[in-house]
Amino acid sequence: MKIAVSTSGEDLGAAVDTRFGRAPRFLIYETETGAFSLKENKQNLNAAQGAGIQSATCVAEEEVDAVITGNCGPKAYAVLDAASIKVYTCSGATVSEAVEQLRKGELKPAEEANVEGHWV
Amino acid sequence: MKIAVASGKGGTGKTTLSCAMAFAAQGEVTLLDCDVEEPNSHFFVQPKIETEERIHRLVPAVDAEKCTGCGECARVCQFNAVISLGRKTMVFNELCHSCGACARICPTGALHEVYTPIGTIEIGRRDHVSFASGRLDVGQAMSPPVIRKTLEHSSAQGLTIIDCPPGTSCPYVTAVKGCDAAVLVTEPTPFGLHDLKLAVDTIREMAIPFGVAVNRMTEENNVISAYCAAESIPLLLQIPEDRRAAEAYSRGEPINTVMPELNEKLRAIPKMLEALL
Numbered sequence: 126m127k128i129a130v131s132t133s134g135e136d137l138g139a140a141v142d143t144r145f146g147r148a149p150r151f152l153i154y155e156t157e158t159g160a161f162s163l164k165e166n167k168q169n170l171n172a173a174q175g176a177g178i179q180s181a182t183c184v185a186e187e188e189v190d191a192v193i194t195g196n197c198g199p200k201a202y203a204v205l206d207a208a209s210i211k212v213y214t215c216s217g218a219t220v221s222e223a224v225e226q227l228r229k230g231e232l233k234p235a236e237e238a239n240v241e242g243h244w245v
Numbered sequence: 246m247k248i249a250v251a252s253g254k255g256g257t258g259k260t261t262l263s264c265a266m267a268f269a270a271q272g273e274v275t276l277l278d279c280d281v282e283e284p285n286s287h288f289f290v291q292p293k294i295e296t297e298e299r300i301h302r303l304v305p306a307v308d309a310e311k312c313t314g315c316g317e318c319a320r321v322c323q324f325n326a327v328i329s330l331g332r333k334t335m336v337f338n339e340l341c342h343s344c345g346a347c348a349r350i351c352p353t354g355a356l357h358e359v360y361t362p363i364g365t366i367e368i369g370r371r372d373h374v375s376f377a378s379g380r381l382d383v384g385q386a387m388s389p390p391v392i393r394k395t396l397e398h399s400s401a402q403g404l405t406i407i408d409c410p411p412g413t414s415c416p417y418v419t420a421v422k423g424c425d426a427a428v429l430v431t432e433p434t435p436f437g438l439h440d441l442k443l444a445v446d447t448i449r450e451m452a453i454p455f456g457v458a459v460n461r462m463t464e465e466n467n468v469i470s471a472y473c474a475a476e477s478i479p480l481l482l483q484i485p486e487d488r489r490a491a492e493a494y495s496r497g498e499p500i501n502t503v504m505p506e507l508n509e510k511l512r513a514i515p516k517m518l519e520a521l522l
Contacts, residue, residue, distance in 0.1 A: 175325020175340050182319075182328050200337055208330050242339075 126156045128227065129184040129210075130220045131194040135163060137221035143195025146177035152220050153187050156228065177201030185210060191234075193223045199238040214239050246515060247405045249420060249427040249453075253440030255411035257430045258460035258484070263408035264289040264499040267374045269511035275405040277398055278378035279420040281364060281391045286408050288497045292369035292376040300379070301360040302390040304338045305347050311355035318347035318356055327356075339386050364391035368398065375400065389419040396423055404515055413440075413447045421448060426518035427455040428481055433467035441469065445478070454521035456481035458514075479521065481514050482507075 131148035132139045142148040151164045166183055169176040181204035184192055191211045205212055213232040215223050226232050250263040264286055267276040278286040316329035326340035327347050348356045364381045379395030381388050399405040407424060410416035421427055429444050431437040448455050456479035459469045463486045473480045489503040501507050
């Protein structure tokens, strides 16, 4: 399984970034091999609007199966859902802890956005 | 003559001044409430509404049969309102600015524009005041199309007063842009001055002649009058802080019903602005 985890760090020990739309980058993790790569999301940091949608497109391009992040809004969720990507939310964990929690089945897939949409 | 009554800061008295100017006018006058996210001039004008007009704007719709998933629409959209996911194209109307670029660039004709309702204009009259008020539907985010449609009710001759939305972003610019001159309403506080400066910077970019009105003035020499003197901005009116004004406001009456001494000064504003043209 391929997982995108929002983070502002660059390795497995970094914290999960609570932001999805405006996360600086995603750590793309392969559960089969334990290999990971970084996908920059910088173009979204200054977007006036639609950052969540673009982040969702960004991880969809990586053909991930799941996203782990802090919060996911309604428009980002709609795109991830359309791309058949499951969304898992967690807080206060490092990337490796979050991946481990997902593997053990401790994280439940979100069935809808967990935060409201907002304007700019 | 079209006069915008605007302000950087909200709650300074745009509606109070707009309605007072309309009621002070001798002869026909048109009052347009372009503060379409929270219109309230009608409370003071209490017009008889004669007609209602629904306002629409264009947004893209996708024909999935024709879409090849080329992604041109998503690339051209400056507002992140269209995205391309493999063969699936998704549209987010609330982010769309109705520019139409996606529909024009689509090579297979899979995107076309459709009208979606976004607001209402109520049109009516009370005595010598011809009145129109725009109202954005709840849940809609783009107010400029409703503001533009409301502005179409300006009178070709005579005086039109436009109660503008607060702030200095697109709604304010849209409402002020087509006017001949503007009154920037503010209050003599640090907040009032700060937001007035933003409104002044913006209106100078648009090259629209303007003056300032100070509401709830407690002393003649205040932060606003000092700023206007330094910037050579005409001070058009100072409305004193007065309990009668607050009481009239709370009853839904224009302030000149209780402060008739303002009428002459209110009638002088269009003339003072005309001198700036």
